[in-house]
Ligand SMILES: Nc1ncnc2c1ncn2[C@@H]1O[C@H](COP(=O)(O)OP(=O)(O)OP(=O)(O)O)[C@@H](O)[C@H]1O
């Protein structure tokens with residue numbers, strides 16, 4: 164039996180704009196399993212980003228619960244949520260969100276602890292991540308001096324630096340060319356094989372293949388899901404056919 168690291172109970176999220184209520188997530192019961200690479204898909208506006216924000220405690224919910232390791236995080240105080248986010252969660256946002264007045268090295272360092280003993284290890288890890296993401300030459304640059312793809316990759320380094328239990332990523336390959344996108348996906352696949360859970364929103368079929376579970380959202384509800392074996396490069400072609408068929412049936 165798989166263990167749910169995150170679980171929602173009757174989760175609802177609504178927005179009010181121009182005096183009208185927009186119910187974006189509707190009574191959702193969802194389990195995210197520990198060690199899974201979960202992919203969330205669905206058409207634009209179906210509620211994917213909103214769901215990711217709710218699952219990760221980045222935004223409040225309207226009603227319902229979000230349990231992280233059994234604890235309802237919708238009831239935590241801001242300080243407790245901030246602690247949870249720093250220690251156990253990593254994020255790659257759709258809008259990137261790098262801190263503009265810090266250079267790339269400082270951006271990646273920003274969510275870490277900075278005791279002297281830890282610092283050397285962290286620095287080594289930053290070097291390793293920068294190298295993997297082809298950003299070594301960019302470490303002193305500020306976000307406004309970098310391309311969209313470079314910023315996206317820097318945001319991924321920052322999300323991974325604390326080795327979070329769960330990495331949330333909202334279209335992490337959106338701003339990248341195909342080979343950069345594959346690099347990022349390879350990193351997610353590797354950290355997932357090493358035990359970290361990944362929850363990724365994507366529109367991209369190649370990215371979706373990396374998941375072992377694909378959840379399809381429609382109008383704020385789960386419209387279907389597909390379970391797969393863990394990703395393996397050797398069976399990628401057959402896997403692509405299965406995923407493509409599932410998505411087509413869902414109207415993707
Ligand atoms: N802060 C907000 N205030 C008001 N409405 C919002 C807010 N955030 C999202 N929405 C609305 O909620 C709905 C779902 O938005 P969401 O960003 O979750 O969609 P999505 O599935 O991530 O779409 P995309 O694929 O385009 O990123 C949309 O109708 C959007 O306009």
Ligand SMILES: [Mg+2]
Pocket residue numbers: 211212213257333
């Ligand atoms: Mg979105």
